[in-house]
Amino acid sequence: MNTDESSLGRCPDCGERIPEAWLLVEYTKDDGTDGTWAECPSCEDVVAPE
Incomplete structure (x- = not known):
């Protein structure tokens, strides 16, 4: 596994x-900021990474 892989952030559900x-x-987003949705590989939920 590549330990240098970039991260989107942390899962708000499991961390x-x-x-x-x-x-x-x-x-x-409507306010002009960027948003993302990703699947958490640990809890398998679709979340907005923090």
């Missing part, structure tokens, strides 16, 4: 790191 490979959607 595990979410690797970029688990990214599902990138979008622009």
Whole structure:
């Protein structure tokens, strides 16, 4: 496993790191900021990484 893999952030449900490979959607919010949805490899939920 590549330990240098970039992270999207942490799962708000279980706290595990979410690797970029688990990214599902990138979008622009109404306020102009970027948002992401990703699947957590640990709890298998679709979340907005923190």
